Amino acid sequence: PSPTAEVESVPLPERVTASSSPTPEGQSPVNHSLLASPSRPIRPGDPIPVLKKNRFGTPPDVCGPWEGKVATIGSLNGFLVTSPTREYIPRYPREVEVIQTYEDGFWGEHEYSRHPQLYVEEMTHLACIPATPEQDEMLFDLFHPLHASRDWTEDRDIAVHGLGLIKREMRKSLGECAAYVIARFEAISAADASTSRYGSFLIMLLRQAVDRMNYLPSVATRSIAVAAHVQRLALELEGLTTYLQVVLPRIESSEDFSHSVLDVVGGFIREGAVTQTWHRVGIPYWVLQPVSSEVAVWRVVQEDALPFWLSTRPCNPPILHRAGTFVGVSNLTGNWVSSMVVSISKHATGSHLARLNLAAVPEVPTSESSSSKRARFEAKDIITKHLTMRPADPVLAASKKSRRQRRRQEGDAPAGDLAIVGSGSAGTSHRSQPSGQSGSTGIQHPSRSLVLSPFVELPAVWAEALRAAGTIPPSPNSALYFFPPPFLLDTVVSAATGSAGCAHPDRARVDSKVNRYLHNLLRIRQFCRTRLFDLSLNNRPLTITEWRAALWGDYLPQGSVRTSGTGADARRAKRRRDERNEIGLLFHKVAHMDSYDETALVKFENRQVDIHTIANDPAIRATLLWEAHEVNFRAELIALDTLLVHKVDWMEIHRWEREMLVSGVWGPPSSAATVTAAIDPSLRVFCWYTPPQEHWDTCRERLRTFARVLTRWPDCPEDVIQASRSELHEDDFREAQRRAVSFYVQTFVSQYSRLPIPPILSAGA
Numbered sequence: 001p002s003p004t005a006e007v008e009s010v011p012l013p014e015r016v017t018a019s020s021s022p023t024p025e026g027q028s029p030v031n032h033s034l035l036a037s038p039s040r041p042i043r044p045g046d047p048i049p050v051l052k053k054n055r056f057g058t059p060p061d062v063c064g065p066w067e068g069k070v071a072t073i074g075s076l077n078g079f080l081v082t083s084p085t086r087e088y089i090p091r092y093p094r095e096v097e098v099i100q101t102y103e104d105g106f107w108g109e110h111e112y113s114r115h116p117q118l119y120v121e122e123m124t125h126l127a128c129i130p131a132t133p134e135q136d137e138m139l140f141d142l143f144h145p146l147h148a149s150r151d152w153t154e155d156r157d158i159a160v161h162g163l164g165l166i167k168r169e170m171r172k173s174l175g176e177c178a179a180y181v182i183a184r185f186e187a188i189s190a191a192d193a194s195t196s197r198y199g200s201f202l203i204m205l206l207r208q209a210v211d212r213m214n215y216l217p218s219v220a221t222r223s224i225a226v227a228a229h230v231q232r233l234a235l236e237l238e239g240l241t242t243y244l245q246v247v248l249p250r251i252e253s254s255e256d257f258s259h260s261v262l263d264v265v266g267g268f269i270r271e272g273a274v275t276q277t278w279h280r281v282g283i284p285y286w287v288l289q290p291v292s293s294e295v296a297v298w299r300v301v302q303e304d305a306l307p308f309w310l311s312t313r314p315c316n317p318p319i320l321h322r323a324g325t326f327v328g329v330s331n332l333t334g335n336w337v338s339s340m341v342v343s344i345s346k347h348a349t350g351s352h353l354a355r356l357n358l359a360a361v362p363e364v365p366t367s368e369s370s371s372s373k374r375a376r377f378e379a380k381d382i383i384t385k386h387l388t389m390r391p392a393d394p395v396l397a398a399s400k401k402s403r404r405q406r407r408r409q410e411g412d413a414p415a416g417d418l419a420i421v422g423s424g425s426a427g428t429s430h431r432s433q434p435s436g437q438s439g440s441t442g443i444q445h446p447s448r449s450l451v452l453s454p455f456v457e458l459p460a461v462w463a464e465a466l467r468a469a470g471t472i473p474p475s476p477n478s479a480l481y482f483f484p485p486p487f488l489l490d491t492v493v494s495a496a497t498g499s500a501g502c503a504h505p506d507r508a509r510v511d512s513k514v515n516r517y518l519h520n521l522l523r524i525r526q527f528c529r530t531r532l533f534d535l536s537l538n539n540r541p542l543t544i545t546e547w548r549a550a551l552w553g554d555y556l557p558q559g560s561v562r563t564s565g566t567g568a569d570a571r572r573a574k575r576r577r578d579e580r581n582e583i584g585l586l587f588h589k590v591a592h593m594d595s596y597d598e599t600a601l602v603k604f605e606n607r608q609v610d611i612h613t614i615a616n617d618p619a620i621r622a623t624l625l626w627e628a629h630e631v632n633f634r635a636e637l638i639a640l641d642t643l644l645v646h647k648v649d650w651m652e653i654h655r656w657e658r659e660m661l662v663s664g665v666w667g668p669p670s671s672a673a674t675v676t677a678a679i680d681p682s683l684r685v686f687c688w689y690t691p692p693q694e695h696w697d698t699c700r701e702r703l704r705t706f707a708r709v710l711t712r713w714p715d716c717p718e719d720v721i722q723a724s725r726s727e728l729h730e731d732d733f734r735e736a737q738r739r740a741v742s743f744y745v746q747t748f749v750s751q752y753s754r755l756p757i758p759p760i761l762s763a764g765a
Helices: 124-128 137-143 168-186 193-215 220-252 272-281 337-349 396-400 403-412 460-468 514-533 544-552 568-590 611-616 618-645 652-663 672-676 696-710 718-723 730-752
Strands: 009-011 050-052 070-072 079-083 152-154 164-166 267-269 285-290 602-604 607-609
Touching: 124 220, 137 168, 137 220, 152 220, 164 168, 164 193, 164 220, 168 193, 168 220, 193 220, 193 652, 193 672, 220 272, 220 337, 267 272, 272 285, 460 730, 514 544, 514 602, 514 611, 514 618, 514 672, 544 568, 611 618, 618 652, 618 672, 618 730, 652 672, 652 696, 696 718, 696 730, 718 730
Parallel strands: 267 285
Antiparallel strands: 009 050, 070 079, 079 285, 152 164, 602 607
16 A cells, blocks of 8 residues: 555544653653543543654654554544554454455455454464565466456356356466465475464365366356455465464564564554564554553554455345345454355355255056056166167068067167167157166166266276176166266267267167267256256256256247056156256256257357267267266265265364365365366376276375275275275285275165266376
């Protein structure tokens, strides 16, 4: 701030008296722990007491600890505010019941990363936050004032009006600043245990805020609040680093650093001992002391207004802290900063996946006669209808075969001969079935037994564990998936013509709709990623039937149901219609998407793609398959860990710590927001190599983290527990990886009655 204009005098509040005479030489120092009181009440007709300067000439560069290079009373009844080093006096952050958040994401006069606050014991580092980026240009964008009109842009690919992200350049710059200050703090080895814990706490919150800023679109108000929180946390962490590297050594030294004043935010002080310490080590401060003529004052100034770039307009719409309370936290104690940081982290940057509960399928009464009622089959006979192979219509000989003969022939058919028969609408060509149910052949569904993909190779350790799980008995409930299941995307249109990029034609399954699925997924994928953490977008996981309807893309409501049956059949048809209409409502009304148009061009990376390109460009399918595997794998791991480990009475910070650990399985520990996975191929890292494959040794830390996650699960094998803290040489690594993946698959199957989705190697890795 620029120096405040000098004023000759400032009227004192009526209940305060002060002498205008200068301090006599050699007078005893003031008792700064006592509040001055008037000798008698101010009476009508008494002259209004004023504060006057009592030192003349040019003040020294640094005055005494309690002397005022500048001084004011402002609105602090009974208190004088002085500074021995600064040429201005900032607005005092008055104690209020609720801290307010403004439209720039900051907290006005209570924004501790920009504005001096009252000293809080054991939080001296707040005064050590850099005041300007002049000492380190890497921090420049941490001081950038944020505004929605300049720094936020709507993401039209999401197809939800009003959702977007901070602009790419600013996100990149703030992310680099955050990584820089984290690395600086982590390089310090001299921090005590409590300071290290607090620094780790800030790093966890900072990484969570950066992930929220990068991955999860939101309205402009929240996006700005999240980016401002990134700046705030990064500056606080830098303040903690400055405290450890510069201020703490000065405190422990007997040398006088009062003439080497640091370029930091500083703070307001009341205690005398702290005043002397800060003066000696060179922290700028403003001391609150009783009004007295004994205090040396060189200039009397007005209290500064807030910096012009700090908004004074309340956040609109507000981010609610609790019902009826605008953003913030009740300021009931002196140390409100940590509570406010946690509160904003929870409400602005917090993110949680929906629970992966089994979806209950309403039971349809079967006591009434039905023209299409099917026989009850054993587990080996029940599959999804979209994988049902029917005999070819033109072949008369086939129609003369008995039902038993046709079933035996279908059961013996190779996977490459499977055909998916549909009437052209995902909402009407198949039934809504429980997980893995609906057909009459012996072919197993990929959700209940391992069906190898013709387009991708599973990591050997995952293929072994999934194969060992065998065939999972059918469940009365429908399986749920956070993202489109990969087995809906790895079929071919025709067994005769094959498909580009199909490395294993012998594994091919036929589905004439797959190109439409892939083309429409390019259109809806960003919305599907965004809704994972957004309750307003109905973020529940969907059933296989619902994902088929979403991929098919017919989002207009269907008003009537045509069925030749009665009773139970009519109710089934009505339920299927309602399910399809619900998906249509989600994508048409919530996401503002029209129904699929096969002539439309869809954006993929930096080009426009039509449905014919889908059939001829294997890179598009490879990207979508990797994304379907990776997003589902990450989300399922967090969902299962939440089910097994999280407690009802856990505080938010405990959940964040646990999610940070789980996120370390697929990348640097950060937050649950990284479930959405990086679209940029250069950021994808594969962590499931097995010896003697090349690069297996780069996966050690990820495997140890995976083992650490599993150790909290019930019945975790002892060798997995040991793997979480061992060196993992080649033989040990191979066995630990096998046991950990096997235990994960077994646990997932026992909880969700289906196979988990495994990770795969990215085509661009």
